[in-house]
Amino acid sequence: MVRVTEPAIRIRGVSHRFGEEGEARNVRALLDTSLDVARGELLCLIGPSGCGKSTLLNVIGGLLAPTAGKVEVLGKGVAGPMPREVAFVFQEHALFPWNTVRENVDLGMRFQGVAAAERAGRAQRALAAVGLEDFADHFPGQLSGGMRQRAALARALSLQTDILLMDEPFGALDEQTRMILGEDLSVLLAATRKTIVFVTHSLGEAVFLADRVAVFSARPGTIKQVITVDEPHPRKPDFVMSEKFTKLRNQLYGLLHDEIRKTMSAESAGPKTPGALS
């Protein structure tokens, strides 16, 4: 029997390396990472580019087998995609451009194995939840970037999984659009009580959405610190103006700043150390 207190996701000693050791293009993306994600929690992963946050997300979702360590989702070891337990929202929306928004939502459920009779109603409810009913018969190419991400979210919601993995879902959008989508997402997710892992580059987005924020170190990435954001969902737009928000955001900035510097100097100077330029 599964106890309610058991974490939704259990990550133990996960490391990942792209390519073989000794190859020119081999990269250690993730180093000995361990973490639990509680049921119903929204966890943000934040860190410098290339720190392995997306890699970790793909490992959790079974899209990538790690070179070491293991992940359990809802008490079961992960060995491949788990369409009934885990849904994804990708940065590049990943909608099928030849299908309308409604067909995209329908197709996800069809892949998952939902009976045809049930799909139409579930698609309609998911589209209503993200406010896209009026655009259900548009093709993705006819929508704005923000609407496409809403459609991708509707597709993920229609799958009714306990776990939602979001890989920089608003990364390609402008600041205003991502602010509004963030507010809507907070309302929506507070109602669904899903367990969510959310990769982002934005400090503000992380503090606004997350129950906890896991800060990654520079490559090879591992979790440097976990910060708790003790604020009930759904979060009000006012939260952004509060002192608590600013303090948490600054704390995150402090933690990230050094790691981003490390990444940048590793990229630009190669073996040189900072300061050796002069």
Place this chain on the structure above:
Amino acid sequence: MRSARKPAGRLGVLATQAAFVAGILALWYLATTRWGVSRILLPSPVAVWNALVNVVTSGEFLPDLRVTLFEVAVAFAISATCGVTIGYLVSRSGFRTRVYEPLFAAMYAVPLILFLPLYVLWFGLGPASKIALGATISFFPVALNTITGFSHVDRTLVTAARSMGASGFALFRFVLLPAAFPVILAGMRLGFTVALLSIIGTEVLASLAGLGHHIVELSENMEPARMFAYVAFVVAIAAVLNFAVSLLEAWGRRW
């Protein structure tokens, strides 16, 4: 100002094209009436027009048109089926793509019509040799575009489909095939055009029936006006068929 100039520009292009064609027709007319070019070498445009009206209204073109369209239809059905199937099988492995794609591209560049004498030896003077050659020539653009279409499917879409539980046939039917479809259709349009061209061409060279065959017959019987009328008729048929195939291609890309 800029937006006002655009339609005028398009109109200007159309008007110039019309004037160009009218100029050629005028020169043609003058050559036959004023400059004394022999009617045997160049019939007057009026005579050609009258012959064309006669050909179309009498329906005498029907048996030959039927033969040519039958040959094109069978040849294209063969090349489309084989091209898509073989192209797909090649595209499934990186090794096979690296082996066969350059080979197909090289063979497509060879003037395959040179093999006509061989095809006539194998399949005779009837429709079979036209069908075989048309199918051979149009196989390559279809197969090449099929390989390209299936090799350039967006990886994100495949990953997303896998994360939702798609595999095997569902992945092929709902992701790989629709992603490759517009490119395959473009290959089919090219294949159709070369099938039509090569079949009419081979009818001119060695055949017993068909529009190309009839044109040669008229030329040998010293009926230049009717021959020109048939050429114009073939051009019109080819234009209509190519337009229909282009419409199909546009439909395939409607998203």
